[in-house]
Amino acid sequence: MKKLNFPSFEFKIKKENNNNLIFDEIRKKWLLLNPEEWVRQNFIHFIISKNYPKSLINCEKSFYINNVLKRYDIVVYDNKGDVKILVECKSPNIKIKKEHFDQVMRYNTKLRSEIIIVTNGITHFYFKFNNETKEYQQETDLTLYKR
Secondary structure, three states: OOOOOOOOOOOOEEEEOOEEEEEEOOOOEEEEOOHHHHHHHHHHHHHHHOOOOHHHEEEOOEEEEOOEEEEOOEEEEOOOOOEEEEEEEOOOOOOOOHHHHHHHHHHHHHHOOOEEEEEOOOOEEEEEEEOOOOEEEEEOOOOOOOO
């Protein structure tokens, strides 16, 4: 798989029926290793490296917006069960465009996350909601987890 813009992490990878599989530490199952999954698994490990507990991380869950089924890539909850971080992952081969930000912001009308991240594994965009201005402001990194 392509080298991404993350620290090096240890992954469990195996070959089965001519397919490469990667073990997802959050969902506790083997998944087909495609480019977007590679980004998602790296970002999960990146979140964990920032001291976020695995128990607060959720992946690829479906939800509805105006009766239309959607699926987010990664959500991190706070201790109260509210969404704190919403991550949209794209394949490293996809250049991040305005439409990807629009997608994650549509998701956020329902999820109401304080932090929004869009990544293709090479380029990462971090945004945090400012309660004073009521707008998202671009950040440079994901902050360490604080209880």
